[in-house]
Every structure is written in structure tokens, then in C-alpha cells.
Amino acid sequence: MFFLLWGVLVWLGATGVFKLAGHFFFSPENxxxxxxxxxxxxPLILVLTLxxxxxxxxxxxxxLKAAIFIALPGMLLDVIVLLNFQEIFTNLSPDADQYFASWLLWAYSLMIMTGFLKAKTK
Structure with missing residues (x-):
């Protein structure tokens, strides 16, 4: 349950950042x-998981199970977000939706990959 809740909190934080400042991150002109x-x-994903x-x-x-639980809430919630992209992210160009979606896939893939990192042995 802890990791699912952490995943929701990470999703809320990221969605809030992109709602307020997404135009700095996803501008095809830049x-x-x-x-x-x-x-x-x-590095952000590494800091949020490891x-x-x-x-x-x-x-x-x-x-691996924890990584999936962290990523899963955001992946499910972002289905709704992407379907309503223009209404939610009014600060972003409608053309930015494809870049945002690809960034999400990238970020969630990285998050799940942290579950495959082996622990250092002493």
C-alpha cells in the first residue's frame, strides 16, 4: 500500500508541476x-525510488514489485489526463500532447527499470 500511495503522490506532484510550468518543458519551439x-x-526517478x-x-x-506499484497509479491516471489534455493543461500547446505522452512513457519505463537494479553486495 505504501508504494501505491507514493505513486499517487509522485503523480500529483508531477501533474501539478506540468499544470503550472509545463510550457517550459514541452515546447516544440524549444x-x-x-x-x-x-x-x-x-536522476529524479532515481531519487524518488532508490x-x-x-x-x-x-x-x-x-x-520490482515496488517499482510497478509506484508507476501503476500514475499510468492509470494519466490515461484520463491524456484524453483530456487540452482541458487540463491549458498552458500547453495542443501540439505538445505527443511530447508529453512520450515523456510519460519514458518516465514510467525508467521508474519500472529501477526495480531491476541489483543491490550492491558487501
């Missing part, structure tokens, strides 16, 4: 910022 948004999500796995002392199997 490819540099779009590329940065794809790159900067990598310390939790360590704190909860998860084994490799539990990490």
Missing part, C-alpha cells in the same frame, strides 16, 4: 528544454 526534460527525469527501496530494505524481487 527542443533544448525538451531534451533537458527527458534527461533530467533520470532511497525508498533501501529504507524499506527490499530484496530484488520486492524492488
Amino acid at each position: 527542443p533544448t528544454l525538451m531534451i533537458l526534460s527527458y534527461l533530467l527525469v533520470i 532511497p525508498l527501496y533501501k529504507w524499506k530494505q527490499l530484496n530484488d524481487h520486492e524492488k
Whole structure:
């Protein structure tokens, strides 16, 4: 339950950021910022997941399950968001929906991949 709740909180935070400032991240006229948004999500995902796995002392199997539970709420909720993109993200160009959707797939893929990272052995 903890990881599902964490996933909802991560989704709420990210959706809020993009609702308020998404035009900085997903502007087809500014490819540099779009590329940065794809790159900067990598360390962000690592910070949002790996310390939790360590704190909860998860084994490799539990990490994969936790990663799926973190990603799942956002993936389900973003189905609704993407279907209502123009109404929700009024600050974004309607043309930005494809970039936003691809960024979401990228971010959720990274999130799930953290569950495959092996723990360091001592």
C-alpha cells in the first residue's frame, strides 16, 4: 500500500508541476528544454525510488514489485489526463500532447527499470 500511495503522490506532484510550468518543458519551439526534460527525469526517478527501496530494505524481487506499484497509479491516471489534455493543461500547446505522452512513457519505463537494479553486495 505504501508504494501505491507514493505513486499517487509522485503523480500529483508531477501533474501539478506540468499544470503550472509545463510550457517550459514541452515546447516544440524549444527542443533544448525538451531534451533537458527527458534527461533530467533520470536522476529524479532515481531519487524518488532508490532511497525508498533501501529504507524499506527490499530484496530484488520486492524492488520490482515496488517499482510497478509506484508507476501503476500514475499510468492509470494519466490515461484520463491524456484524453483530456487540452482541458487540463491549458498552458500547453495542443501540439505538445505527443511530447508529453512520450515523456510519460519514458518516465514510467525508467521508474519500472529501477526495480531491476541489483543491490550492491558487501
